[in-house]
Amino acid sequence: MKKDDLIQVKIEDMGADGAGIGKMDGFALFIKDAVIGDVVEAKIMKMKKNYGYARLMRVLEPSPWRVTAPCPVARQCGGCQLQAMAYEAQLRFKENKIQNNLKRIGGFDNIWLEPICGMDNPFGYRNKAQFPVGTDKTGRIIMGFYAGRTHRIIENHRCLLGVPENEKILDAVVDFMEKEHISAYDESTGKGLVRHVLIRYGFTTKEIMVCLVVNGHKVRKIEKLAERLAEIPGMTSITLNVNRKRTNVILGDEILSVWGRGYIEDYIGGIKYRISPLSFYQVNPVQTKKLYEKALEYAALTGNETVWDLYCGIGTISLFLAQKARQVYGVEIVPEAIEDARNNARINGITNASFYVGKAEEVLPQMYERDGISADVIVVDPPRKGCDESLLDTIVKMEPERVVYVSCDSATLARDLKYLCERGYEVVSGQGVDQFPMSVHVETCVLLGRK
16 A cells, blocks of 8 residues: 555544544554444555555445534534544443553453443533634634644634534624734734634633733724623623733733623532633533542542542632542642632632642652641542652552542553552542543543552
């Protein structure tokens, strides 16, 4: 096989990124947008020593799990990888992904997992969206999402994963920019003003935040846009975020108020959270509640425990745990997140949660070795890279009765579970939670107990 060859192949598996996998002459071919069970015609794009990449040209025999993607730009847009797959099949794919990583990386052959927790409605679940702003070939202002692995904007004001209010907001911003001749940012030159439109929505409170990310400190006649946006029911906060750096990072550090409050509020369960443009907050509140309830169930708190919540963010899990624990300590490296966590504890009247700024792998050993603070339960919710080995080592030394591991990457989860289980722990139970339907990502919550 060589570049540009047309081949026919049956898709037998799917990779971690959602690409279909077929085999030809012993070579694995990764084919984006193909679904397990499809027979497809594909064009060879690149060949490596033992595998290659091909582009889907035609579906010759559709899989029984293939469906028509409801979004008209699903193939071009980089936001969804699995819209052409029936939702039940997506859930099975994610369960298998977790199990395969646990077996292949962790060496776990017999871990029993509870059935994956899916959604009744796997659309319209995102409470946050960040839309890049640019121009098309004619100079017309467009907003949408980047095509996969590029910075080419696919125009889309009505993402089916977001809330309907997004479309009204984007329409208003485009209309304002066109009428007032406000320029879109151009990544190639660093010129132009409006870079992104950030929208956040409170599913419980119905409060809406709009934040324009701008390459400057002001937008001409911004009050006209604010006046129009303020007519949308629920509009609570309109701000500017200043980002003048030549960078792929979306948000800068400076927030300028335009209209209303500088934040919105929302609830997960009975806990209220204050959310600013810079706050980290889980994007799927329906599934986040289920995930945190599972973490709380696994923690099995009676009211007498000292609990550590590592990588605590704005205190989302910490405050859930504080309802049932004697004392909770949260650790997070981002100072602004810790400030949000303390504010969230205050507005909920929670006094048994304390928060510390720093790397979890540094703060936990210090507090344990220097101050003698122990733990009955430790909860970790690390980024994709998983836990630092020194942190895992301290957990082993502290000997908590239970460790609850919340993971957004089952590969690093498997690695870390192996480390803990070789040093006195065993996996008691676990469950996948589908936080991001239509994408390949899946959260996992695992309970470990002492052997």
